[in-house]
Amino acid sequence: MASPSIPTDGETSPAERVSTKVDGVNVLGAISPSRAGDFIACPLLYRFRAIDRLPEPPSSDAVRGTVVHKVLEDLFDLPATERTVERARDMLLPAWQALLELEPRVAELFVDDEARLDPWLTSCRRVLDRYFTLEDPTRLEPAEREVYVEALLESKLLLRGFIDRLDVSPDGLVRVVDYKTGRSPDPAFEAKALFQMKFYALVIWRTRGVVPAMLQLIYLGNAELVRYIPEEADLLATERKVVAVWEAIKRAEEAGDWRPNPGRICDWCSHQALCPAFGGTPPPLPEPTRSPVDPSGEVDTDEGIAALG
Numbered sequence: 001m002a003s004p005s006i007p008t009d010g011e012t013s014p015a016e017r018v019s020t021k022v023d024g025v026n027v028l029g030a031i032s033p034s035r036a037g038d039f040i041a042c043p044l045l046y047r048f049r050a051i052d053r054l055p056e057p058p059s060s061d062a063v064r065g066t067v068v069h070k071v072l073e074d075l076f077d078l079p080a081t082e083r084t085v086e087r088a089r090d091m092l093l094p095a096w097q098a099l100l101e102l103e104p105r106v107a108e109l110f111v112d113d114e115a116r117l118d119p120w121l122t123s124c125r126r127v128l129d130r131y132f133t134l135e136d137p138t139r140l141e142p143a144e145r146e147v148y149v150e151a152l153l154e155s156k157l158l159l160r161g162f163i164d165r166l167d168v169s170p171d172g173l174v175r176v177v178d179y180k181t182g183r184s185p186d187p188a189f190e191a192k193a194l195f196q197m198k199f200y201a202l203v204i205w206r207t208r209g210v211v212p213a214m215l216q217l218i219y220l221g222n223a224e225l226v227r228y229i230p231e232e233a234d235l236l237a238t239e240r241k242v243v244a245v246w247e248a249i250k251r252a253e254e255a256g257d258w259r260p261n262p263g264r265i266c267d268w269c270s271h272q273a274l275c276p277a278f279g280g281t282p283p284p285l286p287e288p289t290r291s292p293v294d295p296s297g298e299v300d301t302d303e304g305i306a307a308l309g
């Protein structure tokens with residue numbers, strides 16, 4: 001499951017600046033894998049995030065993800081021989097300070113207990129160290145990093161998101177790579193992570209005409225790689241699923257019916273106080289000002305670094 005990106009309340013996100021606009025004519029709606037995943041997990045959570053755009057407090061896990069992603073992106077700016085674990089560790093503090101400048105709210109994480117900052121930075125270094133047990137960046141030359149992708153389907157639904165890394169072999173084979181700073185999920189929940197990757201693979205296929213040869217999830221929480229070889233049939237099924245989710249979102253919007261769907265995801269939800277499943281009452285729906293479908297303009301940044309981009 002994608003963790004929330006660093007909020008950019010009221011600001012134009014990098015995605016909004018570069019993505020095709022939803023005009024209601026040529027583009028009827030837009031959706032990212034994160035928002036699609038939200039709706040699948042809990043329609044009310046989708047509403048809180050995409051319709052109400054309620055702010056969410058930064059979490060140390062999400063901020064760790066942002067900082068680690070930034071280091072892993074910048075690591076490949078260095079000459080290959082310098083992409084060492086020591087250099088990555090050295091890049092951590094500047095990445096944290098850059099995030100503080102961009103999003104001063106993240107300082108709230110440690111304001112009550114500054115002593116927690118050092119252990120947290122140590123946990124970031126541990127995560128970075130694990131990366132080097134899984135890949136040797138001196139032998140890799142990514143084709144693209146933190147790349148914004150979008151594809152307009154025949155249904156006029158725009159799929160969009162950020163891919164952490166694209167590797168392209170000399171003979172044109174494409175590998176889609178995503179870093180996760182958490183642990184790999186139980187097999188029962190793996191499909192959810194793979195949905196995000198298949199979504200990206202579908203976008204690549206639709207825009208570049210190539211089915212990626214491999215989807216690779218790098219779990220830095222427990223040093224595990226999950227690899228998947230997609231086929232056209234997988235991606236067609238993913239397309240049908242995304243369109244079905246989009247249509248369900250439209251029906252929910254028309255009916256004003258955003259049902260809570262309590263489950264394990266509630267443990268990570270910032271909106272329990274407003275959720276009927278926890279005795280709360282959602283705020284009145286805002287007046288529609290933009291397309292109801294993924295109106296925030298946010299795309300999936302997962303644990304990525306859109307906020308630092």
Ligand code: SF4
Nearest residue numbers: 042260262266269275
């Ligand atoms: S607390 Fe659970 S049921 Fe309620 S909105 Fe959040 S995820 Fe949905």
